[in-house]
Amino acid sequence: MNYPNVSSHTYYTIDQLVAAGRSMASAYQTVSFDLFDTLLIRRIHDPDLVKRPVARYISALASQGKRKISWQTVQKIRDETEKAQRLETGRTYEDQEACYPVFMEQTLRGIFGSDYTDDLLNKVTNYELHMESSMLIPRAPLMELVKELHLQGKRLFVISDVYLPAIHLKILLDRAGILPYFEDVISSADTFLAKASGRAFPLVQKKFQIDEKTWLHIGDNPISDGLRPVESGITSLVLKDSDEKFRKALIKRYHNYSKGRPFYRGRALQQLMLPLEAENIERQDLYREGFNFFGPMIGAFVHYLADECRRLGLTKVFFFSREGYTFKNVCDINTPLLYRDGDLPRTE
Incomplete structure (x- = not known):
């Protein structure tokens, strides 16, 4: 088979990108997708707004145990804890990534002290995932492409740079009704190797034994989803959706x-x-x-x-x-x- 030259292509409407994906699909056996702002969009403009109801929830739980703390203080503690973990990660890895279960446990221990339990972490995690999933909508044209590629027997993956580990992303994908189409989900939170530095792509290639020449990646970030895949020999399609x-x-x-x-x-x-x-x-x-x-x-x-x-x-x-x-x-x-x-x- 003659493979196309490795390159990155940018599209300014989702219909243009999907049309390109369909026309190129026959040349590729593996297709990976970015998750947020690609497969799924949020109703809200700022993903950090999801954190506010979680902070209010933690504040309310603390008040039940006679610990008075405002949601603003909870949010500040969370932000500082996450920042500290990213700085610590950056001493070892190129990507200053964070892992939600780790920094949220530290956050809750700092707030609840001796009253902390693993059940508390599970409650907060479930609530955050509930709030996150309530804001997420699958992109209809891309989902049609995913279904077509799945029926063609392509290997499909989700690769995301985010503090939520893959086990949490799978919950979000399952609630969105699209998890069964994907062979696996990869998150930078699990390895601290992200698309942003390009380290995620060799990791995925080695783990799943993928031939780069037969790999197409689709996402919305011109660096993480455009330049970095090309540097690893992977063709990429980048969506910059004006609408x-x-x-x-x-x-x-x-x-x-x-x-x-x-x-x-x-x-x-x-x-x-x-x-x-x-x-x-x-x-x-x-x-x-x-x-x-x-x-x-x-x-x-x-x-x-x-x-x-x-x-x-x-x-x-x-x-x-x-x-x-x-x-x-x-x-x-x-x-x-x-x-x-x-x-x-x-x-x-």
Whole structure:
């Protein structure tokens, strides 16, 4: 077989990239994908925003044990612990990578002291993965390509530079419904060898016995997913999606405006609620009315109600009439997801 010259190609729409992937697929036996901002996109513009509810959760758990600590302090401790691990890793490896189970255990030990248990780490980890997965959406055109390549018998891998180890990434992929298509998942958190330095690609090549000439890599970073694979003899396709960049810039603007002008909280919420990728299908009029108006209205009220009950120490809420039944259902479904510490009133 004649193999194409090793090179990196950049595409500015996902449809262009997928078309290129299809046309080149016959020349390759192995295809690897970056995960975040490639296979999966986040509803939020800043992935670090996922950390805030986790910090609030840890703060609430600490308060149950009579340890008063604000979520802002929790976040600061986490950031400092992660930074320290990255600096320590950088003394041995080119990539200053971090590993979530390690720095989160250190964070929790620092906060809870002798009350720390492995069960506590599991609770926090599960909550963070829940929050992360709730923000992730598979990119529909790329998933069609993945399914086609899988049916053709290609070897498919996910390679990610992230502090979550592969076992956690597999949970996210499984919840997104796409894990079965991949032979394995590789994370820099497990080896501290990342795509950013190029060290990840020889590692994967050796472990899975891949011929570089038959390997195609797809991602969104021009260095980690473009230059570094080429340096290892791997052809790469890089996605610089202008539409996705605009979407994230818009929600970032609304988010920043909302800090000083409450009106933009609603606009930010509307932007975050937009159906993305395969979610964006034709709906009935009543569904759209509920999605655009009644859902946000009831959801915001129930959120406020739960906050007030927690603040005032109320232990039971009664919902009256037919309308009250709707509010009760929303409360019973949503509030356990928002307040995972379980400090909620009973409903009737």
